[in-house]
Amino acid sequence: MIWDSAHAGAVAGVNKTGASIYWNAPTREDDVEAQIALVDRVVSGNYQGLVLAPDQALSLISPVLRALSHGIPTVIISSPLPIPAGGNLSYILNDDEEGGRLAAKRAAALMNGHGTVAILGINPDIAGIMIRARAFEQFMAQNEPGIRIVEKHMGTFNAAHEQQVAEDTLRANPNLDLIVALVGSTIDGSVAALETTAGNRSVRIIGFDAFGGLSFHQGAGLDSVIQQDTRSMAEQAVELIHARRMGQPVPSLVHIRPKLLTRENIDTAEVRQMTSSDWTLGHWAWSSAQ
C-alpha cells in the first residue's frame, strides 16, 4: 500500500509540474541489487532527477553518490541514507521518532501503564525502522516504567518468517500483552500468528507501514498502524526536483509526520486520501466491457 500511494503522489506531482516520470521498483523489498541497478539506470539515462526510497541504508551510498556526481538532483524519501543533505541531495523523510512515540503512547494507553511488550521486525537495513524502535524504547523507559519489553527480534520482509517468529514469541511469553510490529510484513505475520496460536487472543498489535489494505475487522489483534505518508513524500519530492531545476530554493530536509490509523479513523477522507493508491487519475480512461 505504501508504495502504491507513493506512486500516486509522484503522479500527482508530475501533473502539477508537467514533467513525466519513470517509475519502477524491485519486486522484493529486500532486493538491494535490483534497486542499485535501477539507480545506475537513471545515472546512465537521460533523467533530470531521482526520487529514491532506499531498501538498504549502506548499499545505496555509492550509487547515490554516483548520481550526485553526475549532477542529478536526488531526493531520498521515507528512510534516510548516511549521506548528509546538501547540494543536489535532499531528504523528505518519515518522522520515525514521532512514529515511535505515537506507538509508545498508544501502547501505554492500551495497557494502562502495566504489561509486557515484544518488538518484532527490527531491521537495520532500513534506518527508519531502527529510529522508530529506539524512539519507542526511549519513550517507554522514560515515561512508562511499568511496561517491560520482554522480547526483541530481528525481522525480514518475508511474512511467513515473521509469522514463525511471532508464534515463537507468543509461545515463549504466554502473558504477552502487546506486539509492536515495526514493518508491514511483521504486521501480516503477527496477525496470522494470533489467528493460529490459541490462548493469545488478548494480545494486541501495533504496527508500522502496512503493506496491504488495512483491515481492523479481520481479527481483534490489530489495534492500530502508524502509517507513513508516502503519497505526500513522493509528491513533494517531484515538486522539489522541479523547483530545483527552475533554480528556486528548496529545503534540504523535510520530515513528514506519520499518521496513527485506527478503526475509528480508517474511513475518514483524510486517511483515504493519504492511503489512496489510484495513480491513474486523469491518465487512464477505461470502461467496462459490458
Place this chain on the structure above:
Amino acid sequence: MRLPPLPRRILVGVSVVVLLALGAIALLAYLHSPNRGLPYRDSFAQGAAREWKALGGTWELVHGVMRNDSDERGAKLLAGSPYWRNYSIEADVNLLGSSGDAGLIIRSSDEEEGVNAYSGYYAGVRTRDNGLVLGRADHGWMEVYKQSPAAGGIRPFQWYHLKLLAYDCHIVAAVAPPSTAASTLLGIDDRNCIQSGRIGLRSYSAGGIWRNVVVKSATREDLAEMLRPMGTERQAESRNAAPEGDETGREQMLSKRPGDSDRIPVALSIESLRLGPFAKPERATIRGVVNLATPMLFVQDSTGGVYIPGPNAPLLKVGDEVEVTGEAHPGDFSTTMEHATVKVLWARTPMPPVSVTASQASTGKFDAEFVEVQGHLASKEYGPENTLVLNLDEGPQSFRAILNRGRGDYLFSTLKPGSSLRLRGICVVDPAFTKNLTPFVLLLRSNEDLQVLAGPPWWSTGHVIALIIASLLIALVINFAYHRIAHWRLQGVLEERQRLAHEMHDTLAQSFAGIGFQLQAIRNRLPGEDTAVLQQLDLASDLVRHSHEEARRSIATLRPESLESEDILSALDRCARRMVEGGSVHVISEKEGDQRPIPLRIADTLYRIGQEAIANAVRHAQPTILTIRLKYGQNLACLHIEDNGGGFEKGNGLLGFGIRGMRRRAQSISAKFHIESKVGAGTLIEVAAPLPPRITVANAPRLVWRYLREHWIDARHSKQADSYSYRG
C-alpha cells in the same frame, strides 16, 4: 731505443676507460663492503620501517615499536646487507605468548617464508623451557645450545635485552632478564660457519615486540668484551624496562582457565547484544577472539563482531581468546562495548577471514567482523593520524581500506590505480571511519593483509591512443617506403631504357648509316646502263633508310625525357616537334588549370601514351595540325592528343595502332582511356589519370578514411573474385 709517444686521443680514451673501470670496481667494492650501512639503528620510534621485509607474520609498527601479533611458527622480518660479516645486533624483545620464543637473527641469507626457511643464526628467549636459545638454521634447525637464566626464568610480556654477535666463526648471544643480577651468555664456535648475511627479527609460535634495534661492526675486542661476565650495565637497563602493570595482569590472567571460581558465569553471543535495550545499556559478557588489537580492539565470535573502545585490557595480540565484560550499546549493525574489562583466556590461532563481496560487505551484515574482499584500486591518499587510505571499487560499490604507515609506506608507493587487490581486514560501517562516503571501510592489520592480484589493465585510454598513433606512424612509414621503392624501380626502368637507346644508337643506327653509305657508294660507281642492279641498289638503300628511321624512332621512344626536370607537356611538345621536323605539321601545345606536380609513375605513363599517340598520328594520319593539351583538375590530369588527319574506322584496325598498349598503360595507373575517330575527321585520344589528393590538416582524416574504405572494398572484391573463381 725510444718509443714514439702515443697519440693524445688514445691516451685520453685509455685514461677514461681505466677511470671507468676503477670507478666500477670501487662501486662494486662499496656495495659489497661488509661495513656498508653500519652502524644501524632502527627508526621504529619515528614510525618508519621501509627497509624491513616481512616473511610471514603480521608485522606492524605500533606506538614506536615493531610488533608481530601472529602465532605463526617462524615469522621473520629482515633488513640489512647480505655482505655484513662481523657485527652484533641487539634489541629489547618482548614475548607475546607463553608457548613460543622471540629473538634476533644474524648473518641471514636465502630466506623464504616458512618455519626455518633461511640460513643464519638465531638467538631468542623462550618461555616453554625458560631458556635462551641459540642455534643455526639452514632450512632446518640445529639448536646447538640452550641455558636457563640464573633466576626468574623467561616470562611473556616482559622486556628483555638481547644481544647477538658474530665474529669469524664465533657466535655469542646474551640476554638480560629484568630481575636478575647478571646476564645469561651463550657462545658457540661453528667450524663451517655462515660467513655473512643480514639481520632479522623472528618469533616462533608466539607474537613479539621489538624496539631499539642496533647493529654495529664487531671486532675481536668486542667479542672478548662480550664473553666477559656482563653485569651492571644490563642490570640497569633491565630495571629501566620494568614490567608494565597491564602485562603482569595479562600474565596472571593467562594462568587462569575457564572454570575458575571467580569467573563471570554467563557469556552471551555477540549477535544477541544487538537486541539488547536501546534506551538503557546493560552490562554483558561475551567471549571471542581478538581480530584487531591496535589501534582499536575488535573481538569476534561465531555470531558476529564487537568494537571495544578504550578497554581496560592487558597487552593483547591478534588471536587471543578473550572474555569481555562491559556496557553493551547496540548499534544498527553491530554492538559497541564501552567501559569494558578484557581478560585473556588463552592464545589461539587467529580467526580466518570470511570471504565476501563488496556488495555483501555493503549491507552492514559483516560490521566489526574480519573479512576478505576484492576490489580495484581507484585512488590512494595519505589519511589523518599517520594512515594510508586506499579508495576501491568493486561492481556498483565503492569502499576504502585504511592501513597504518610505517611498513605500509613502501607498498603504498608501489600500488597502481586500476590494480586488482585482495584485502583482509575488519569491516567497519561506523561513519567515523566511512565519513559517509562509502558503505564500509576495511581496517587492515598489516601489509600482509593486502595482496595485489593483478596490475592495472593495459588497455587504458592513454595506451589505446598511443597505440593508434603508433599504428598510423607505422602505416605512414610503410606507405612512404613503398612509394620510394616504386620510384626507385621506375628510375631503374628508365635508366635501362636509356642504356638500350644508347646501345641502339651506337650499334644498330650506326650500322644502318654505314650500310647506307656503302650502298650509295656502290651505286655511284656502277655504270648507268645497268638499270636492274641500280634498281635493286635503290631498293636496298630505301630499305636501309627506312630501317634507319625506324631505329631512330625506337631510340627516340626509348630515350627518357627528363620528366623530373620538365613537365609532361613540354616533353611531349619536344617529342612531337622532333618527329615532324622538316614536315608541314603544325604542333600546338596547350595547358589548362593550375599546374601541380605529378608522380613520376603517372607522368611517365602519360608521356608514353602521348608519345605513342603522336607517333601514330604522324605515321598514319598525315595531319596538318597536331594538338597536345594537358588539363589539370582537382585530383585529375587529363591528356588530349588530337589531329586533323585521315582518321580511321573503328574496328580491327584499332588494335594495329598500338591502341591496346596505350589502353593497358592507362589501366596500370587507373586512368580512363578514350579514343574517338572518324574517317576524314581526325582522331582524338583522351587519357584521364587520377592524381593523389593534396593532404592538408583539414582533409587528412577524410582521406585516411576513404583510403581505408577503398582498400577494404578492394580487398572484399578481390576476395569475392577469388571465391567465384574457386567455385569456377
